[in-house]
Amino acid sequence: MSILVVGSVALDTVHTPFGTVTDAVGGSAVHFAAAASLFAPVQVVAVVGDDYPHRELDFLRERGVDLSGIEARPGESFRWAGRYGYDLSSRETLETRLGVFADFHPHIPQAFVSPDLLFLGNIDPVLQLEVLERVGGARLVACDSMNYWIEGRRAELLRLLGRVDVFFTNDEEVRELANESNLVAASRWVQACGPRRVVVKKAEHGAVLFDGHQIFFVPGYPLEDLRDPTGAGDSFAGGFLGYLHGVADLSPGSFRRAAVFGTALGSFAVEDFGVGRLARLTREEVASRVREIREMTQFDEQPEEAC
Amino acid sequence: MSILVVGSVALDTVHTPFGTVTDAVGGSAVHFAAAASLFAPVQVVAVVGDDYPHRELDFLRERGVDLSGIEARPGESFRWAGRYGYDLSSRETLETRLGVFADFHPHIPQAFVSPDLLFLGNIDPVLQLEVLERVGGARLVACDSMNYWIEGRRAELLRLLGRVDVFFTNDEEVRELANESNLVAASRWVQACGPRRVVVKKAEHGAVLFDGHQIFFVPGYPLEDLRDPTGAGDSFAGGFLGYLHGVADLSPGSFRRAAVFGTALGSFAVEDFGVGRLARLTREEVASRVREIREMTQFDEQPEEAC
Numbered sequence: 001m002s003i004l005v006v007g008s009v010a011l012d013t014v015h016t017p018f019g020t021v022t023d024a025v026g027g028s029a030v031h032f033a034a035a036a037s038l039f040a041p042v043q044v045v046a047v048v049g050d051d052y053p054h055r056e057l058d059f060l061r062e063r064g065v066d067l068s069g070i071e072a073r074p075g076e077s078f079r080w081a082g083r084y085g086y087d088l089s090s091r092e093t094l095e096t097r098l099g100v101f102a103d104f105h106p107h108i109p110q111a112f113v114s115p116d117l118l119f120l121g122n123i124d125p126v127l128q129l130e131v132l133e134r135v136g137g138a139r140l141v142a143c144d145s146m147n148y149w150i151e152g153r154r155a156e157l158l159r160l161l162g163r164v165d166v167f168f169t170n171d172e173e174v175r176e177l178a179n180e181s182n183l184v185a186a187s188r189w190v191q192a193c194g195p196r197r198v199v200v201k202k203a204e205h206g207a208v209l210f211d212g213h214q215i216f217f218v219p220g221y222p223l224e225d226l227r228d229p230t231g232a233g234d235s236f237a238g239g240f241l242g243y244l245h246g247v248a249d250l251s252p253g254s255f256r257r258a259a260v261f262g263t264a265l266g267s268f269a270v271e272d273f274g275v276g277r278l279a280r281l282t283r284e285e286v287a288s289r290v291r292e293i294r295e296m297t298q299f300d301e302q303p304e305e306a307c
Numbered sequence: 308m309s310i311l312v313v314g315s316v317a318l319d320t321v322h323t324p325f326g327t328v329t330d331a332v333g334g335s336a337v338h339f340a341a342a343a344s345l346f347a348p349v350q351v352v353a354v355v356g357d358d359y360p361h362r363e364l365d366f367l368r369e370r371g372v373d374l375s376g377i378e379a380r381p382g383e384s385f386r387w388a389g390r391y392g393y394d395l396s397s398r399e400t401l402e403t404r405l406g407v408f409a410d411f412h413p414h415i416p417q418a419f420v421s422p423d424l425l426f427l428g429n430i431d432p433v434l435q436l437e438v439l440e441r442v443g444g445a446r447l448v449a450c451d452s453m454n455y456w457i458e459g460r461r462a463e464l465l466r467l468l469g470r471v472d473v474f475f476t477n478d479e480e481v482r483e484l485a486n487e488s489n490l491v492a493a494s495r496w497v498q499a500c501g502p503r504r505v506v507v508k509k510a511e512h513g514a515v516l517f518d519g520h521q522i523f524f525v526p527g528y529p530l531e532d533l534r535d536p537t538g539a540g541d542s543f544a545g546g547f548l549g550y551l552h553g554v555a556d557l558s559p560g561s562f563r564r565a566a567v568f569g570t571a572l573g574s575f576a577v578e579d580f581g582v583g584r585l586a587r588l589t590r591e592e593v594a595s596r597v598r599e600i601r602e603m604t605q606f607d608e609q610p611e612e613a614c
């Protein structure tokens with residue numbers, strides 16, 4: 001039993017106040033796999049050009065990730081370049097060269113059509129729907145999206161939402177999607193479109209899990225040194241689904257813990273450029289950070305003398 | 308034993324997308340007292356003009372608040388007018404008329420000089436220091452400030468910080484005060500100036516309590532309807548100190564619960580204009596919201612099958 005991720009594989013050039021990396025392996029599928037592979041067997045479906053540095057994914061192979069679904073096509077790999085501002089909360093896209101990604105149509109190998117969990121990374125909702133046609137029977141289907149698709153593929157995205165269990169989004173996106181400035185009301189609106197669970201990521205401000213009528217908050221892990229926010233959201237999703245893969249019972253408590261694991265993985269991801277930190281991360285480090293997050297959020301019932 | 312608050316008493320004219328109020332009773336001392344008086348005897352020191360509508364503070368008198376330290380002087384009361392934007396997260400000051408507040412020098416009645424807890428609301432740090440000279444022996448001293456004083460009275464504010472136990476601030480202010488964009492590093496810097504506890508309020512994103520080496524997060528209570536954010540921070544401080552007044556043991560756990568009570572009071576405060584909601588709030592409603600916040604943040608240790 002495995003987790004199947006379909007998404008982008010890119011070469012990222014990232015400028016932050018702390019440095020620059022050029023053509024670092026990235027993309028939603030790579031960041032997701034780097035996080036989820038700590039916990040579960042992962043299968044990746046994506047496309048790259050004939051210039052792709054496949055050896056840089058060796059750390060994923062060593063963790064048992066099945067990369068045989070990464071199709072290599074003639075042409076250039078997808079490249080993205082961006083620059084983050086002073087406090088890393090704003091970013092500017094400097095360049096997007098789609099290359100072979102422009103014509104991506106996910107080809108799902110026969111060995112991949114029955115995953116335990118399915119993650120539809122941030123690609124055209126039309127393609128996400130195509131994958132759903134081909135892959136059946138997953139215990140849980142989750143997807144991500146972005147403003148570009150909310151604006152340009154609204155109808156298809158709403159159709160997709162009717163067929164997924166978990167929607168990963170951020171505060172700006174969910175407000176835009178629901179056309180509603182209040183985060184709670186916006187998330188409720190999205191839940192009414194289909195997914196029982198909506199996970200709203202808020203970067204340094206943490207994440208909110210809307211699960212049926214319940215709301216669960218995880219704070220952002222307080223980092224003093226962060227280097228590169230690229231891929232934090234996909235690492236969050238990888239930690240979330242990676243955790244759930246090991247859990248027999250998809251109970252509300254399991255989803256809460258999944259959100260905490262997601263937060264932990266997202267926080268490690270930003271500690272270094274690209275997938276650098278996740279590549280050398282251990283499960284013990286994750287468990288330790290999860291305990292820290294618990295320690296930073298728990299409080300006892302009020303004692304009698306308080307009232 | 309009581310809580311003494313020294314701060315502003317103002318008449319606020321507030322425009323939000325949900326309506327307008329004119330000359331509503333407000334100011335740091337009034338918002339603080341409206342929250343803290345649910346839990347503790349409160350004494351207020353402030354100044355108003357001869358135009359002040361004293362009857363509108365009857366709800367405080369009925370809760371046992373001692374308003375005899377509000378000096379009425381010839382002239383106009385302090386007036387503030389502001390307008391909030393669409394999502395209530397930005398505001399523009401339309402008018403500030405200091406009136407008698409311009410010459411405010413807190414006169415502390417003899418009956419007020421030995422409070423159990425002291426809250427120095429957001430006024431000139433020079434005046435906050437004057438109050439500290441006169442009031443001794445409080446079990447806990449807390450203060451608030453704002454960008455205006457951080458910029459214009461930096462030396463005095465730093466001197467004050469060396470003498471308080473708890474500093475209430477917000478994310479923008481603490482970054483400006485410490486000249487450091489990272490919230491954790493900025494808060495640590497302020498702790499090193501004196502206060503063992505720094506409470507960073509982040510509006511809808513909740514609050515962070517830095518207590519010695521510990522960090523504790525409280526989420527913002529998820530409101531679907533909020534009307535007027537004015538005074539939320541002082542209501543937070545009122546809930547925080549009001550809770551602590553009833554607690555014999557000022558332990559780290561007590562401060563965590565205080566931060567949750569502060570969050571609850573701040574969330575009620577924004578549900579209506581001015582002090583409207585706090586004036587009709589009950590302790591049972593607060594206890595219920597505290598339980599809700601606990602429910603929205605707690606998670607169990609990971610079960611064995613996860614790793």
